[in-house]
Amino acid sequence: MLKIGILALQGAVQEHAKAIEASGAQAVAVKRVEELHDLDGLVIPGGESTAMRRLIDKYQFLEPLKEFAKNKPVFGTCAGMILMAKRIQGQDSAHLELIDMTVERNAFGRQVDSFEADLMIHGVGEDFTGVFIRAPYIVEVGPDVEILSKHNDRIVAAKHGHFLCAAFHPELTDDYRLHQYFVKMVQTSKEVVA
């Protein structure tokens, strides 16, 4: 069985674990660097990106995560997507710098502007409920990045090689199609390596 980690420094960890298990893989909470070594893929959950980055630095997670991402799939939602971006609007530096894209934090406004909207996600399906909470969006992507979904002309989901990201929270719904899509990516990546 595929073993997929969920970075558990802060944020909605259990919800992702539930969705991953429902998609047929084993889910493990990852709090320490050593726990990365036998994983087939990793989810970086929603939460507060500044708080997560503080803990990533404190426990020297940055380099091991970048190393892990060299050949293993990673899926980030909301704060996780921000951590994966190469560029962040209005900031001089980014975090893991995995996906060739620029993101803008809290781009839809404050919590009172948080919303639900129906999305069409390429390769995943229609009528997907996107739950956007103080959400970021993708301002621009590089040539190798595949745009999976847009909401009002703003990019809200993308795929770059073995990286997947969403500005919304599929883990807060009972719709596991995007998690299933990621589990398939992990499966494919494992077969290629094997």
Added chain:
Amino acid sequence: MLKTGTERVKRGMAEMQKGGVIMDVINAEQARIAEEAGAVAVMALERVPSDIRAAGGVARMADPTIVEEVLNAVSIPVMAKARIGHIVEARVLEAMGVDYIDESEVLTPADEVFHLLKSDYTVPFVCGARDLGEASRRIGEGASMLRTKGEPGTGNIVEAVRHMRMIQGQIRKVVAMSEDELMTEAKNLGAPFEVLLQIKKDGKLPVVNFAAGGIATPADAALMMQLGADGVFVGSGIFKSENPEKFARAIVEATTHYQDYKLIAELSKGLGTPMKGIEISTLAQGERMQERGW
């Protein structure tokens, strides 16, 4: 169709705070220290609970200037407190764009019978609860997040522990009950039947439950996590300590790694004197903030 203020969006906001620390701050400088230390949100206040306790008199919503100053200073969510039942204070905070409102017993209640109908608002609310009846009533009114009441501003963890243990025990009881026993349990607890039914079905509260009221050390924060809290609020503890920056970082790390005792030992070293605590039995009935709320 785009929908704002839905139950999922409001409760989901609290889900994103899990495993984190929410810190009380009274100005932009403190807010930046909190953000830098890894807080997941800040609570903008005019005075921290221990100072409210010391000052006496009527405690109200903070001056909007302070809330605005904090909103502009940080990119993490900003919460603010409104008095229990004070519809206008809550609407004012919502209009200012505050991310979460605490209908709080730390302030002097505006209504001694009714709480806010929180489902009416676009902004989500957090409320204090000492037992499952109180927790369920707040959920029934539309609270999207709960916290223990503890005894705010005392630096004494005993009441928060009591409330967390009480709620967890009552949840276990509800889950173990058969469905035909739930209505009587609802009557006994003073809880809406539907909320208990959902708790029984899910095996847990439908919203996130943080610890609050009396957390003064990293070990206190880790203790509350171990007892089942989803995260912690630290009020007077941080900026009343000798070295707030170091203290704030230590609390954040202890909350993440609440079962790593060697680490907690390390980060508890040389933190300086924590805030001076108050023994609960020395408080007169009227001084106990946790009694406020109905």
